Amino acid sequence: PEVERIDVDLDALGVDGSHTLESQAWRHWRPDQDLVSELPVAAEAVTSGTAVAAQIAIGDAAAAPPEPPSGVTLLVDTSASRSLGFAAMVQTVHDLIDELARRHGGALPVDVIAFDQGSEAIFTGRAAAWGDAEDRRLLARGAAGASDLGQLVGWLAGHRHQPRLIIVGDGVITAGASPAEVAAQLRRLAARGAERLDVLVTGGIRDEAAAAQLVRALPHAGAVIDLDADLAAAVRALDDHVLVDVPIQVINATWAYPQLVPSVRAGTRVMLHARLVQPLQTLDVIVGGVHR
Secondary structure, eight states, X not given: OOEEEEEEEEEEEOTTSOEEEEEEEEEEEOOOSOOOOOXXXXXXXXXXXXXXXXXXXXXXXXXXXXXXXXXXXXXXXXXXXXXXXXXXXXXXXXXXXXXHHHXXXXXXXXXXXXXXXXXXXXXXXXXXXXXXXXXXXXXXXXXXXOOOHHHHHHHHHTSOOOSEEEEEEOXXXXXXXXXXXXXXXXXXHGGGTOOEEEEEEOSSSOOHHHHHHHTTSSSBOOOEEETTTOHHHHHHHTXXXXXXXXXXXXXXXXXXXXXXXXXXXXXXXXXXXXXXSSOOSSOOXXXXXXXX
8 A cells, every 4th residue: 555654764873972863755655665774884772762672792702712612423414304405415514514624624523423213323534534425425325204313312322422512404303202302311411421512403494492402401502503594604603602591681671572591602692672661872781790
């Protein structure tokens, strides 16, 4: 439908207290696009009356101790959900190992375990040693069956593995133990030297909620990371320290969300939404006991 009149006034407040103004107006407009600001600044927050939406950084990435891997066991999902484009998935694994070698050195110990309703060791050796022959072996396994993480963790309990575990897949469990039960299995795996689990999620259908339960199970919390967006960035993120159960308090707010961040990489920016008692030009937020 046609909108008779739309007027938008934006007032961006800079960190130095300066204001940048922008006005937009439409008459007899049939909406066919988003309203986009051309202001040459990145807004930390936007407000409308007492409602506010803000970006806040959780923790200090510079101060957080990095956690580079000393050795990784890649757990590659080869269930039926990966069958479409499986060759591309194998190439992604190849590229992932190449990037790990580039970042941490070709001598980085790497294990590659393929899993669905069963688990199979595909490779053990230096990151630099993965090549075309290993690609062909992973391709030959194919993608079939259901995704059973419970049996995978049971298999790991009986085999040598590296301190860092990394699942490569969609995070969807379609057989066997529930995410909570798999998390309990992982906690017992800590006695065998497992220190941290990360999940590199890939594909269109994902269960990031299930993955989020798993990455908190080991002594060092891991992260759920989008592998498809930027592979090099995903590998860098594996070094990041992860914070858990970070409380957020907005002063002079009647409502705010989220009030607790279950897990987040230090320095990550999250969206905060709040309703204030009265309109304010500055937002007073306490994140993990620290004023922002």
